[in-house]
Amino acid sequence: MDTPLTVYLTLVTASGSLNFLLGLYAYAKRHELVAARTLVAITILQGIYIFAFAFELSGDNLEVIKRWITVEYIGIAYTPVVGLLLVLQYTSRTPPRAALYLLFLIPTVTLLLVATNDWHHLFYKSVYFRPGAYTPLVDVQYSYWYIVHGAYTFSCLLVGIVLLLKQWRGTKRTYKGQLVALLGGQLIPIVTTFLYVIGKTPYGMDLIPFVLSLTTALYIWAMRSTGLMTISPIAKEHIVESMREGVIVLDLKDRLIDYNAAVRTMFPGQWQIAIGKPMAELWQDLIGLKGPLPGARPNGSEGMQEMKRPDARTGACHYYQVRYSAIRNRSGDTVGKLLMFIDITELKQLQEKLKVQAYYDGLTGIFNRTQFILRARGLLQRHRTRGMAASVVLFDIDCFKEVNDTYGHETGDRVIQHVVSVSRRFVTGDMLLARYGGEEFVLLLPEMELGDAAAYVEGLRASLAAESFQAPDGPLSVTASFGVAALSPDCESIEQLLRHADAALYEAKRAGRNKVSQWRQP
Incomplete structure (x- = not known):
């Protein structure tokens, strides 16, 4: 074998060995590498191509050489696609599963056409020995599908380069060495293939199997020096993005x-x-x-x-x-x-919900007893300090137990809501309406003397009596009894006012219900 060819074959074999070592390294670091499987797949495919090419160089029979060419295309057809997948992983792009399958369609067709070429000659027209001591042993006259295959391979490499260049601006300076390594892995095969096609390689030799050792060496350098595809740099990007x-x-x-x-x-x-x-x-x-x-x-x-x-x-x-x-x-x-x-x-919605539960009655939506007392205490304090009048009204629904016993608690709840609906129309300004407990309610009327408050509440009583409630078996008359008490020199606290109003309410019920009673000093 001629010395230049022997040197070339040695370099090709060394390139294959380097790919093998890179594959072992990626497999050994599989728990630290995000794209370990992809890297291993690349080294396997490149190794198949390189070693099959070495066996092709050492062959002296056209049939044997054709078989090794078929094996070569396992690596040649699929390596650009897997390289593109590596770029997609690095740039955090995840195509749909169907698109991933389609990426392998043309390489698969290419491999089938190469393997069956003698039947149709769609990939190459002929394989023949080429004279000359410093050239590979065979040359190939390509056919139509080779153009499709070449265009697809170039497209995969070009797309990878574009994606990496788009990633450049958003990549931190520390990790730009990774982009350089990946760009080199895409660019070097393109440039080398172009030089081979135009006949500018030494002795007309195909240098792709040799330069693949350079790309794999570049990957090793990047992995060792800047942590290409390791969890540390990529996780920073993924953590922020996720x-x-x-x-x-x-x-x-x-x-x-x-x-x-x-x-x-x-x-x-x-x-x-x-x-x-x-x-x-x-x-x-x-x-x-x-x-x-x-x-x-x-x-x-x-x-x-x-x-x-x-x-x-x-x-x-x-x-x-x-x-x-x-x-x-x-x-x-x-x-x-x-x-x-x-x-x-x-969280804000939960806080508002808890606030509603803490401040308001769940059935009616008006203040609950605790919140009413807190707010009324402050309001009465201001009124007392300024010498202003204020009155408190306690009222409850007449014969409410009979409603529950006759129609059930669901209807009873609707009666309570009906009473509140009517009462709301009489609440304006600083007035406070609250559910005091069960079927009992309390109303604070600022700036109203006892007589004015009683007259105002009489309107509420009359409205309740006039607006019947629609029970399951027809209209139901709903009335309420009212007790009114007002601020006075000897009654200044909300607790005292409530006691006085409760006493007046008792008098209204004792007088026959559906009445307004005022508390008077005994």
């Missing part, structure tokens, strides 16, 4: 530098064209939150605040907790700012 919290990165001049997917979901808008613009200008239009940019005040390097954002489509409000902190380099110098948006809408 966070439920929205993240925005600003520079020292509060210009938008980066953002994650969650913030785009929270605040849909033209984020891509907003890169590089001052966040203060984007705050209202892009984020839609009221108030100044968080952390914009002097010496405000970190902190937290809550913000409210109305939804223009539904009218509902969303609540966000915005945390802001300084980004510092290894020297401790501030180089930017990080804003984190946490959606606390559900």
Whole structure:
């Protein structure tokens, strides 16, 4: 065998061995590598191609050489596709499963056509020995499908290059070496193939099997020096992108530098064209939150605040907790700012629900007894200090037990709601209406003397008596008895007023119900 060919065969074999070592390394680090399976698959495919090519070079029979060419195309056809998958994994892109299957369609057809070429000659027209001491032993005259295969291979490599270049701007300087390595893995085969096609390679030799050792060496260097595809750098990207919290990165001049997917979901808008613009200008239009940019005040390097954002489509409000902190380099110098948006809408809704449960009666929606006493105590204190009048009314539904016994508790609840519905029409300004307990209610009438309060409540009593309730078997007359008490020098607390009003209520019931009774000093 000629010396140049022997050297070439040795280099090709070394390239195959290097691919094998890289595969072993990727397999050994499979628990640390996000794309371990893809890397191993690439090295296996490249190894099949390289070693099959070596056996082709050493063959001296056309039939044997054709069989090794078929084996070569296991690697040649599928390696560009698997390389593209590696790029997709690195750039955090996940195509639909159907699209992934389609990527392997043309390589599979290519392999079948190469294996059966002697029947149809669609891939290459002929394989023949080529004279010359410094050339590979055979040459191939390609046919139509080779053009399809070549275009598809070039497209896979080109798409990978475009995706990596798009990733360049958003990649931290520390990890740009990874992009360089991956770009090299896509570019070197393209350039080498082009040189081989135009006849610019030494001795006209196909250098692809040899340069694959360079690409694998590049991968090894990247894996060893910058941690290509290891959990550490990739997890940082995946953690930020998979966070439920929205993240925005600003520079020292509060210009938008980066953002994650969650913030785009929270605040849909033209984020891509907003890169590089001052966040203060984007705050209202892009984020839609009221108030100044968080952390914009002097010496405000970190902190937290809550913000409210109305939804223009539904009218509902969303609540966000915005945390802001300084980004510092290894020297401790501030180089930017990080804003984190946490959606606390559900928490706010829960708080409102608990507030309703703590303040309001669940059946009627009016104040409960505890909240009424707290609010009435403060209001009466102000009235007493200013020498103003105020009255308290206790009233309950007449014969309510009979309603429950006759119609059931569900109808009883509806009767209570009916009484509250009528009573609400008489509540204005600072008046307080509450459910005092069971079928009993309490009403605070600010700035009303005893007589005025009694006259006002008489209107409520009359309205209740006039508006019948629709029971299951027909209209039902619902009435109530009322007891009224007013502030006086010897009755200043809400507790005393309630006792006096209760005594007056008892008098109204004893007088025949459906009446208003005033408490008088004995």
